[in-house]
Amino acid sequence: MFRPYRRASQFAVFLLMFGIPLLNLWEIYAITGTFYAINIGGLGIADPSAILQSMFAAGQFAPPILFSVFFPVLFAFLFGRVWCGWMCPYHVISDGVAWARGKVRGMIGGSSEPETWVFLDPFKANVTRYSFLLLGTAAAGIMGIPVLNYVNAPGILSAEAMILVRNLTISIEMGFIAIVLLVELLFLPRFWCRLFCPTGAVVSLFRAPFTLRVVSASNKPGSPCCKEEQCSAACPMGLAPYREGGNLLCTNCARCIDACRGEKGAGLLGFRGFQD
Ligand code: SF4
Ligand code: SF4
Secondary structure: OOHHHHHHHHHHHHHHHHHHHHHHHOOOOOEEEOOOEEEEOOEEEEOHHHHHHHHHHHOOOOHHHHHOOHHHHHHHHHHOOHHHHHHOHHHHHHHHHHHHHHHHHHHOOOOOOOOOOOOOOHHHHHHHHHHHHHHHHHHHHHHOOOHHHHHOHHHHHHHHHHHHHHHOOOOOHHHHHHHHHHHHHHOOOOHHHHHHOHHHHHHHOOOOOOOOOEEEOOOOOOOOOOOOOHHHHHOOOOOOHHHHOOOOOOOOOOHHHHHOOOEOOEOOEEEOOOOO
C-alpha cells in the first residue's frame, strides 16, 4: 500500500540531487546547495547533524544558523524519522544493495527472502550510534574539524552529484560510500543506518508523544499479532514493529504495515491515528 508512494518519494529526492546542479548550470538559482544545506527561494534548510558538527568545530553557537534547522526539526517532531525511510538518497541505494544481497544469496543456494538477521539488538544498536555521535561531536570540538560531516552519507552523495554534473567526475569521498555499501553487501546489511549514521541519530532525537509512529491494533499488546511475524521480517531496522514502532531506530518506512497480514488476513499494524 505504502511502497509505491515511498519509492516515488525516494526517487524524486534522488533525482533532485542531480536536478539542483543542473538547474544551476542553466543559471536557475531558485534552489541551490546540497543535502548538507539547501536554499529554496531564500529559505535556508540544513541537516541538523551537519550544523551540530559545524558549531562544535567552530566553537560558536550562532542563532541565525540554528534557524536553518527549524523545518527539519519540526518535520521530525511531526513525522519522525521519515527523512530516512522516505527520502534519503543513501537509503534508496542501501535498499538496492539489500535486494542484490538477497539475489546473490538465492543464487548460491540460500534464501532470497528478506533477512531477519541483524547485528546487535535495537538497544545496543542505539547505544552504538549515539556513542559514535557523541565521540564524533567531541572530536569536532577538540580538533576544530567537523569530522562527522566527512561520513554524512546523504550530504556526501548530494555533493558528489553536484561534482558529477558540474565536472563529470567524482571525488575521493565517494570511496567512503563505496566501502560502506560493499560492507553492507558482503557482511552487515543496513549497518550504516542502524549503527552509525549521524544524520539519522540526530533526526531520531526529535520525538514527542504526538510524533507519527507505528502501532498495533492487536488485543495482545507487546506480543506478535500473528504467528508469522511478517512485520519483523520486513523491518530493515531489525525491530519487532508490533511493540517497537516507537523505537528511535524506526524510520516510519511503513514496510511492516505493508507486510502485516494480522489475524485472519486483516492487517493490524498502522500509523497511529490512521488505522482502519
Ligand atoms: S540513517 Fe543516515 S544514511 Fe540512513 S537513511 Fe537516515 S540519513 Fe540516510
Ligand atoms: S518498525 Fe515498521 S516503519 Fe519502523 S522501520 Fe521497521 S518496518 Fe519501517
